[in-house]
Amino acid sequence: MARAVSETHGEILAAAARRFAVTGYRGTSLQDIAGEVGCSKATVLYHFANKEALLAELMAPAIGVLRDLDDQLTGLTGTAAQEVAAQGFVDLAVRFRREIAVLRGEFPELLCQPAFAHIQQISDRLRDALAGHSDRPAARIAALVLLAGISEACAEFVDIPDDELRPALLTLVRRAVEPVDAPLPQPPTTEDKDS
Amino acid sequence: MARAVSETHGEILAAAARRFAVTGYRGTSLQDIAGEVGCSKATVLYHFANKEALLAELMAPAIGVLRDLDDQLTGLTGTAAQEVAAQGFVDLAVRFRREIAVLRGEFPELLCQPAFAHIQQISDRLRDALAGHSDRPAARIAALVLLAGISEACAEFVDIPDDELRPALLTLVRRAVEPVDAPLPQPPTTEDKDS
DNA sequence: AGCATGCCTGACCGATCGGTCAGAGCCTGA
DNA sequence: TCAGGCTCTGACCGATCGGTCAGGCATGCT
Numbered sequence: 490m491a492r493a494v495s496e497t498h499g500e501i502l503a504a505a506a507r508r509f510a511v512t513g514y515r516g517t518s519l520q521d522i523a524g525e526v527g528c529s530k531a532t533v534l535y536h537f538a539n540k541e542a543l544l545a546e547l548m549a550p551a552i553g554v555l556r557d558l559d560d561q562l563t564g565l566t567g568t569a570a571q572e573v574a575a576q577g578f579v580d581l582a583v584r585f586r587r588e589i590a591v592l593r594g595e596f597p598e599l600l601c602q603p604a605f606a607h608i609q610q611i612s613d614r615l616r617d618a619l620a621g622h623s624d625r626p627a628a629r630i631a632a633l634v635l636l637a638g639i640s641e642a643c644a645e646f647v648d649i650p651d652d653e654l655r656p657a658l659l660t661l662v663r664r665a666v667e668p669v670d671a672p673l674p675q676p677p678t679t680e681d682k683d684s
Numbered sequence: 685m686a687r688a689v690s691e692t693h694g695e696i697l698a699a700a701a702r703r704f705a706v707t708g709y710r711g712t713s714l715q716d717i718a719g720e721v722g723c724s725k726a727t728v729l730y731h732f733a734n735k736e737a738l739l740a741e742l743m744a745p746a747i748g749v750l751r752d753l754d755d756q757l758t759g760l761t762g763t764a765a766q767e768v769a770a771q772g773f774v775d776l777a778v779r780f781r782r783e784i785a786v787l788r789g790e791f792p793e794l795l796c797q798p799a800f801a802h803i804q805q806i807s808d809r810l811r812d813a814l815a816g817h818s819d820r821p822a823a824r825i826a827a828l829v830l831l832a833g834i835s836e837a838c839a840e841f842v843d844i845p846d847d848e849l850r851p852a853l854l855t856l857v858r859r860a861v862e863p864v865d866a867p868l869p870q871p872p873t874t875e876d877k878d879s
Numbered sequence: 880a881g882c883a884t885g886c887c888t889g890a891c892c893g894a895t896c897g898g899t900c901a902g903a904g905c906c907t908g909a
Numbered sequence: 910t911c912a913g914g915c916t917c918t919g920a921c922c923g924a925t926c927g928g929t930c931a932g933g934c935a936t937g938c939t
Binding site for chain 1: 822826831832841852
Binding site: 497528529530531532535536 | 886887888889890
């Protein structure tokens, strides 16, 4: 054997992504990944310090984009925040469908790991932005339903091309989210920012 | 000790429901459940043939209601199917939040077990009904996003009372789902039933 | 040739999993 | 009083998990 470092490293990463997306992080053993690559379990642990490090490296690109989106969101309020959150998350979810599928369901346990310490806070801020920073329960419920539903849909619709899935999700979000400062019975004041 | 049968049986069931909802089916060991009840692991396996049977008995009520909803859906088309599916599933998800939380994420693996053989087909029909039996990708995507999002929201918003969560979800679904045979450029024919 | 370095592996480890089993303790009916 | 059934348990089992370790085997430099 004796391939180049990056080669085997990348193969393990790709195999792990495939298996994690199907059987989940917990449900996939290092033996499974090694079997798919065609190497031994010890080889997997030669290239990655442990199973958690393998997952962290797998998630790094998606987490980076999520961080960028979080930065764009700071300071925005009302419909501007809603629109940026909707576009940003839909694009992220469509692009990183496989990573989304990995986190699906195992979110609470995986978030305890140090590599994902801030994801929970970021996703909370994202949900808050999609709700237009409103504290109305209906708005917060709608935001959660949409974010979770989009994640699930992206993980499930693996056969639909990006360019078809993205606009469909975006129009759905825009229809489902009620703008916080446009068609409400109150006069269009600009005071409804985060208190 | 030596309590009445039904007493310990019920306590194990309740403890399992609590733990499964937090750490998932796979992430909860029989030892965990026994510890929460205050009995030995062998006692758990005295009352239930195996871990799978424990889960099956836990899910039985929710599955029964899901089956009833599936029956109500047969024969309905268009907006009627959409409305019944929306109301039925929102009510089911709100009532059985804990059971929904258990299935969350571990859906694909759990469905392989014989006790849940038909759930996948039922949920597929439910999604189809919510999409108004339309084959438009946008309608099918919206239906999946909403069903998955509602499940997630019910599992997460444990502190919101039923009477508040239910109407919020229902209005969200009605706003997000576009009726199949009302404001479309086609004339309102009644031929759009399942082919 | 001799040596060092990097890639890879089989064998092994302790922990934990779901599940089995013989038997202890208790209650009840004969 | 005693036999028998019900409830419950500690001890144990094989399988599998993530992870460790000494060493094999190329390759390349001196």
